[in-house]
Amino acid sequence: MQAPIAQNAPLTALLQSWRQGDGASLNQVFEQAYAELRRIAAGRLRQVDGRSTLAPTELMHEAALRVLDAPVDWHNRAHFFASMSLYMRAVLVDHARARLADKRGGAQLHLSLGGVEAGDESGIAELLALEDALARLEILDARSSAVLHLTCFAGLSRHEIAEVLKVSVQIVDRELRFAKTWLNTQLGTAL
């Protein structure tokens, strides 16, 4: 069976090509959008007493609205979010690793009001486990990994994922179902 090129091209490559082409005009606003994203996240996620119902999409949507002068078409939006999600993933993972190192590094005194939240450590561990699994999946099956990534980190819908990956929605559904199941066996915990 001859797979289409897109199937095993890494997500980064896909997005890279998009940004060099029709996404080029948006490239400069990524930094800004990302800053906005963080601020919105700060507000929304904490507002509801730690139990967030906010999806990354909403976040990124709001961020995009704040930095983009004109409404973006659906096609660009999905790519935009997908790009931003790679960014976000890298930052989150770096952050988690730094936090873990901090904790191992020892006696940090947390007396202040802000401080570290309860449950941080398990959150960090889960994120790193997810990252690890996604990285392994990418080697075995890049498309499956990309679908999972876009679901978790970009919060994209199946249609949007289909658009970004240039595959059908049915394929996205299948990939996602498989990827989640596989992840379930990999993380060793009943999700």
Added chain:
Amino acid sequence: MTPAQFARVKALFGQLCDLPEHDYLPRLHAAGDDAAIIAEVLKLLRAGSPATDRVAAPVLTALRQVAAGQPLHGTVLGAWTLEEEIGRGGMGRVFRARRSDGHFVQTAAVKLLSGLGSRAALDYLARERQILASLSHPNIARLLDGGSTPQGQPYLVMEYVDGVAIDRYCAQQRLATAALLNLFDAVCAAVSFAHQQLVVHCDLKPSNILVTPAGRPVLLDFGVSSLLGEAAAGAGEALPALRESAPAYTPRYASPEQKAGLRSGTATDIYSLGLVLAELLGARAAAADCASDNDAETLQTHALPRDLGAILIRATRPDPAARYASVAAFAADLGRWRRGQAVAARAATPLYLAQKWTLRHWPWLAAGALFLAVIMAFSWRMRVERDNALAAERAALAVKDYMISVFQGADPEISGRRDLPVSELLDAGRDGLAARLRDQPLVLAEISGILGGVYQTIGKREQALRLFDEAIALERGNQRPLRLAALLHQRAYTSYDREDFPQAEPIAREALQIRERLAADSPQLVDSLRLLGTILLYQQQREEARTLLARALALSVRISGADSVETARVHLDLGRFHGYLDPIATGAVTHARRARQIIEQRLGRDHPLYADALEILVLGLSTTQGYDEALPLARELSEKRLRFYGEISYQGGYGLYTYANLLNDAGQRLQAVPLLQRCLRIQEQLDGVGTLSSTPPLQLLARVYEGLGDYDQALAVLDQVAAIRARLLPEASRETVDLDAQAGRIRRQRGDLLQAQALLEQSLRQRSADPATHPCRLLQSQLEMAALWRQQRRLEQAQTLLDAIDPQACGKAAWRQGLIDAERARLLQARGDAAAAEALLLQAEARYAESLGAQHPDLWLLRLDRAALLAGRGETQAAAALAREIAEKGGDSIAPGSARAQRLDELKNLAKIQERKNPRAAGTAPPAAARRAVPAGAKG
């Protein structure tokens, strides 16, 4: 697994995942893949597909963490645009910000508080911001604005101060001490100003005290720390960010009460200011040189001038109530030091509840009862107890308005008097109270109760009683029985504190009944049991008192634990109970030892409660004649009290009194005299000359002089006591009877037999007629009367009286029996039966030795009688040898130049005189034999 194998697994999974489970195996076998692949597919098929939300959850968590800690410059908040981040701390991050609404250019510091609060917390912040914004002082950075971001994150906009931290400034400018204190004075003035506006800082440290290039100190973040703490506490919930109920603080400059998580007030700022000043003066390692925030760190004040060191120590005492009463007082003392005047660093804290001369201490009510703390506790309680947020807010505002009106126009700095500003303010403000709050009976009841507590704390008990009564009357209509019980309890305590036990009793009972009904198993019930038990104890209602205190102990052990401080306090009450009611208070010793052990473990030896335990222990030991153990403890007690509370303090004076009392009991009376004189000086500085509170040490001093045989001095001191009492407390009481008895005894010993007769007869009559007279006092009167009649040669009367005495009436302590033996012996001698007299004297000596120890000076003084007897029998050598030994061993209780000293000298010289008169007769009694007689007598 290779990507190819993986693709195969994935394909098989895709084919099978929608089929029923029993189809899996047949289909897989039919496909003919190898076992590893089949196993993998089966694993997947059985694992199931989790929900997308669940898979994405770690991402959301991580997002939240990142979101909390990222920089924000460029953000627009209201009229402000954030520029560079200029600081970062426990409470959040600080940005320099520019006013960006185009109206005018202004730079400010925007403090973005980390995390977000709930609606309630944000509302609270918004309200309190108004108060902080009104805090306008040249040395306090103004709060300009505030709000919350659209996402709900609170921020405060403050005046931007272009300056450096005070420690850096002082180092850069190489400020001399005088200039440094000048600068610090301005800091104190600002803090004091804020305190008068009822705002505390709670996080004072060098980095919060900037000095501008022009040399003006400016305090940052005033009220912010406690504001946040209050917001969290007031909202009554654990907020994601504002979840600590205690204000944020910096460990290096935090007071013990902050570290302990207790509520902090103005005393907290005094503590931190003390540490900052210590650091600036080099009495504390600078923050940069200090590797850690060492709790046990002590100030290195030895390099400083002594008084300045004392000021720092006073400001940084662990017990908030032992610090300066106000920042103004702290600054005033620094001012006195700069002007070369005597400092008050070791003076009393008048706000500290002081139970002066009785054995009653209630540290559980007294601790930390600073005026402002009381007021703050009020608004805090209202918030905690509120059912209705609006009513509570109205109440809190009413209190605040009221308190501000009380404080208006007051400047405690101007008045050098210690406690008057507060009480005068209270008096002035109290009158308008009822009128202002007529429509708010709940609030009026609360404030009346609180003010009653304040009056009680500053020792104005009459006013306290009146306010408590008003509060109780209001509260009876308020349907809040537990609040009513609390007021009744306080009211009863005030009566108790005035020693009006009959009045206190029914009120304490009512409080106890309410709490028994509604607050079983509460610490408040323990308090009620303790209070009523103690009141009854002083009413001599032994059995009920014991029952109540035993219940208090059992309950406290159950709810707080056997090793808790609360339980230790009940042990102290029980110790007091035994110490007061038992002639030989072994129970006091047991309970005090237990309390001391708990307190030492829980609070350490430097806690005032530890000294209280020592006090009861000393009391108990002194009734069991455990002087060897008790004397060092009493010295420790006295030193601790002086150190905790300062030289000029009730507690310091009382510690000296206790020590002197024990020295008197132990017969070391010459040492007791200077201690009592010091104690009296303290008392006079505190309360003035000739007050009632100086009578207990005066009475003890009279007893000491009497014990020393210095009757003239003893009478002179007793006359002072009588004059004070005649002026201030003219009604006759048991105490006046005691005074008469003491005066009669001294006059008898001095030889003023006629005057003694009147006094002794009267006191014996009154004591016999009063059924509540302590049996030991009655015995003492009877013995005195017998002695007087003996001296008057009314020997038959004396004999009848002595025969009628029940030797066991006042307990079985051997030395008391010895006292009776000795008087019988003197009567025998007066009747001419020297041999029987000597035998009885030896028996008395033996009994003294048994209970007081062979080295007790009183035992040696008792031997004076036998020396006289020996001399009377003509055994002058033996008499002289005994006299010499008495002078040596009993020297601690012989006043130089007194009649007793003269008599001893005569006895010592008797042998020489006789030797001169009749050398041969003197030689008949060999010295060795005479010396042997002494130890033989001691063994009896």
